[in-house]
Amino acid sequence: MKAAILEDGRTDLDIQEISVDGVGPNEVLIRTVAAGLCHSDLHHLDGMFEIPRPSVLGHESAGVVEEVGSGVEGFAPGDHVITCLATFCGKCDRCLGGRSYLCESAPSARAAGERPRLHRNGAELHQFLNVSSFSEMLLVHESAVVRIDERMPLDLAALIGCGVTTGLGAVFNKAQVRPGQSVAVLGCGGIGLSAIQGARIAGATEIIAVDLNPSKLEVAMELGATHAVVSEPNGNLADQIRDAIGRGVDHSLEAVGAVATATAAFECLGVGGTATIVGLMPGGRTFPVQGRMLLDDRKLQGSYMGTENFRLAMPKYVEMYLQGKLNLEGMVSSRIALEDVNRGFDAMRKGEALRDLIIFDG
Known part of the structure; x- marks a missing residue:
């Protein structure tokens, strides 16, 4: 599958073929339909914040569930979903106190010693903000996913994954x-x-x-x-x-x-x-x-992240869109292919972009 990778010493993304691992326990495999370009991606791309490299960037996306791992409840192949970086454990003091968006034990990458979710020729590719949206497939922890109404257009649903909810x-x-x-x-x-x-x-x-x-x-x-x-x-x-x-x-x-x-x-x-x-x-x-x-x-x-559990918030925002209260199309600057992602970030650097959407084939 194709993905946009941030390599060492680079301030642009390289489109390459990578591999996604098999679905593990409590994981969900998603076919990416759309991903938004967010300023947070640009900050990391430009080195304002340090992240491990090589990484597959992107964190605002929507798609269709392809497969679920053992222990996953509430999701099935064919479900339309939005992903979110604010994973949560549901057990820590912050989660139990209503601040799951600030979870102190949030599930993220697989444990040390396990096979990485994303790899290139057997070498690990780091997962950005628990998601890595700039990829044709997403393999994420189930707590990074929310199921949505299938009437919601998935390209616009991607915007709800970060910017709209925030x-x-x-x-x-x-x-x-x-x-x-x-x-x-x-x-x-x-x-x-x-x-x-x-x-x-x-x-x-x-x-x-x-x-x-x-x-x-x-x-x-x-x-x-x-x-x-x-x-x-x-x-x-x-x-x-x-x-x-x-x-x-x-x-x-x-x-x-x-x-x-x-x-x-x-x-x-x-x-x-x-x-x-x-x-x-x-x-x-x-x-x-x-x-x-x-x-x-x-x-x-x-x-941070809308000060609410995204699984409660995002379905409400989907309903606002379906009722005509929320204009998401008016926020879209352009729809681009994955290969045009660097052009999209250049427009963002110049202050020209609102929200560009990567649309994936298939």
Whole structure:
């Protein structure tokens, strides 16, 4: 089967033939239908975060179950499924306390000494974020899979595997936006556009989309934003956001993972407002927080993978799409072949892409 591999010393992906191992206990073999290109993939591709190499990248995907291993319950060949990186054990304190997305004993790769799930000429290929979506077949732990309604188009379902769940969940579960409130979303990629839609669905009356790229802001307005702010490189972004509605916002959601946008997300808040940081920021990065602003009951918090068990969240988001409440097609920049994956990441580097989808043959 074909897969996109990140080799040592490379910042692009190499399309090669690889092998997938036989299905083991508690594993599910999936024929990949579609995979989304996420900024998290790009961060690892560009070396912002270290991962073992060679690795098969990708973590946002959907497909059809081909085979299940012993001990697997709730899945059968032919099921339509979404994969998710947030595997969980269901037994640790975090899982039992309702935070399975932060599981401390999450199942991932096979144990040391076992045959790897993915290999090339007998040598191990590392599995990226428990999934490795840029491959024609996925062999994953059952806790990385959720079954979905077969009416859901599988290409668009792939978006729910990361970006949509992260953005919507940050709005619904962590920020808990209420009707009539004002929301600023900094960054209009897949997560940011999902957060904008979440704010619309939650009943926010003022939704400010913020991005460097005016064309992304046009899409944001189509998906539910009421105001658009083009970030000025030398301007005060917090002031720009405040000026858009004449006051500070009730909620801000940062979907970039940069110091400047995280700082602005907090400083654009009104009294009693909440900033939710969703973007993936490298370790060691810090940003300033004015202590005086905290005395006015402002709050700074983070959200990871939608702050909810994905097996509960994703079927709800599928239903939102089927009911016409969630526009996923409007978030797709293009549909590409696996061989075009590097071109897709180049567009992302330039800030041109919303969400590109790899569509697999068959």
